[in-house]
Amino acid sequence: MAEGSRQHPLLLYVAAGAFLSFIVYTRLNLYLARRRIIKENGCKPCPYVYNKDPFLGLDVLFENIKRAKAHTFLEATLDRLNSFGTNKVNTFHTKLINYPVILTIEPENVKTILSLKFKDYSFGNRQKGFAPLLGHGIFNSDGERWANSRHLLRPNFAREQVADLSMLERHFRFLIKAVPKDGSTIDLQDLFFRMTIDTATEFLFNHSTESLRMVGHPEDDSNEDTQFAKAFQFAQADAMVSIRFGPLNGLRNHKQGDEAIRICHEYVDKWVDEAVRYREAQDVEKAAGAGKEERYVFIHELAKQTKDKKRIREELINILLAGRDTTASLLSNMFNMISRKPEIWQKLREEVEGLNGRTPSYEELRNFKYLKWCMNESLRLHPVVPGNSRLAIRDTVLPRGGGPDGTFPLFVSKGTLIAYSQYATHRRQDFFGADAEEYRPERWEHLRPGWEYLPFNGGPRICLGQQYALTEAGYVTVRMVQQFQKLECRDQGPWFESLTLTCASKNGALVGLTPAAA
Structure with missing residues (x-):
């Protein structure tokens, strides 16, 4: 023993x-x-650190929450970049609870993250925050699942689908009916968000929410289509709050957010069930030799490629988010800015005069240069997705950010979160001029930007639906310009952000409109 x-x-x-x-x-x-x-x-360390609490970074977390409530979250990045004295800093370190963070506004770094070393990064905890609403659809998945989603969805954004302007015109006519003709103040942002969810649901589900029909009819505001639109908006905002709280998100009350997600999922599931039944019936008819040529419907095409109802629902909600919010945010921010500069509205009216009042074709839309400059400038000054991040899943290197002047490569250890701000990058004077804070479409006459201008992401994950968004925004703008000879700003305050998963204007687009002479 x-x-x-x-x-x-x-x-x-x-x-x-x-x-x-x-x-x-x-x-x-x-x-x-x-x-x-x-x-x-040849890496050198980055000497710039933004943290008063070096252990948990709680100062940054609480500052983010405070700035979000004040609708100045995006400006916080600019303030932090400018907080290092006289040095011009484009990359710095910080910490957020359990994550070391590098924030950068260097285009070469963003190019490396999104393209050159694409496989060195994942979404990290962002997936967890978005998953209750978006599941594992194209905007919230990595690796093979993401590649499969992109392969599944890409054919549905062919030009012949995107260029269906007759559908846009039908919904635009409802928007026009809701605009007062006596020049009284109207918030166009509300109408733009209604129109884009109406068009996006028709494009995706073959059934429109038709929320524009409800303007002025509050007694009809409780139907399931309207309730879905409201729930979808709330669920997005709640998802963004989840991301900001990070590891502390479990301490929040999720009851209202969970209910909004339930409404969204049940609404979409109804159309998924219908689409799967439709496809099964079509398969039977084709097998019997009785098949006929079909009109293109997005949800029917998805049901043709997979019968996994949960997968179809997740992809549809992901695309709905992009189809609705990016376009509405672009229109709202752009009209907010243009209303402050009457000369821009006049130039747009002159550009479309050759149409003689008729609706434009897809090719004509693409050829309106000044219209394109206006949209580009809005996406520059107020990018609809103003910031993003990636998590390093292996030790890797960024080409810039090291050394006191930031010109040397920077080592990135596995587990580091790389955040990049399009909002701040798009305001760099060395790329866009001394007046980079100003809305000036004319700057695009000679601008040919690369990775310093990133309104629709870049690399393998570049937005599939960007032409859909630009086509709808351009079409609505042309038709508004044709219908109204004068656009007046009714909001004398500065622009403030309204952040959900995209960025719109907190004050909306408050304007007065004078109809054009018949």
């Missing part, structure tokens, strides 16, 4: 020593491997 007792602690010491040796060995190997990467790439 005594001999056995002596051997027992000895074995424990040996095991503990072996375990400690393993830890030291792996740590040493990791250290040497990282030193090798740093040396081979």
Whole structure:
């Protein structure tokens, strides 16, 4: 017994020593491997750190929450970049609870993250925050699942689908009916969000929410289509709050957000069930030799490619988010800015005069240069997706951000969150001029930007629906310009952000409109 007792602690010491040796060995190997990467790439450390709390970064978390409530969350990034004194800083370190964070507004870094070293990064915890609403659709998945989603959806954004302007015109006529003709104040942002959910649901489900029909009819505001539109808006805002709270999100009350998501899912599931039944019936008819040529319907095409109802629902909600919010946000921000500069409205009217009042074709829309400049400038000054992030899933390197002047490569350890701000990058004077804070469409006459201008993401994940969004925004703008000879601003305050998963105007687009002479 005594001999056995002596051997027992000895074995424990040996095991503990072996375990400690393993830890030291792996740590040493990791250290040497990282030193090798740093040396081979000429990396230098970034000396700029934005944190008063170096342990948990709670100061940044609470500041983010405070700035979000004040509708100045986007400006916080600019303030942080400018907080390092006279140095021009485009990359800095910070910490957010359990994540080391690098924030950058260097186009070469963004190009590296989104394209050149695409496989070195994932979405990280962002997926968890968005998953209750978006599931694992194209905007909230990585790797093979994302590749499959893109392959599934890409054919549905062919030009012949995107260029269906007759559908846009039908909904635009309801928008026009809701605009007062006596020049009294109207919030166009509300109408734009109604129109884009109406067109997006018709494009996706073959059934429109027709929320524009409800303008002025509050007694009809409780139908399931309207309730879905409201729930969809709330669910997005709640998802964004989840992301900002990060690891502390579990402390929030999720009851209202969960109910909004339930409404959204039940609404979409109804159309998914109908589409799957339709496809099954079509398959039976074709097998019997009685098939006929079908009109294109997005949801029917998805049901043709997969019968997984949950998968169809997730992809539809992801595309609905992009189809509705990006276009409405673009229109709202643009009209907010244009209403402050009457000369821009006049130039747009002159550009479309050649149509003589008729609706434009798809090719004509694409050829209106000044219209394109106006949309580009809005997407520059107020990008609809104003910031994003990626999580490093292996040790890697960014080409810029190291050293006091930020011109050297910067080592990025596995587990680091890289945040990048299009909002701040699009305001860099070295790219867009000394008046980069001003809305001036004419700057696009000679601008040919690269990765410093990123309104629709870039690399393999570049937005599939950007032509859909630009076509609808351009069409609505042309038709508004044809219908109204004068656009007046009724909002004398500065622009403030309204952030959900996209960025609109907090004050909307308050304007007065004078109808054009018949």
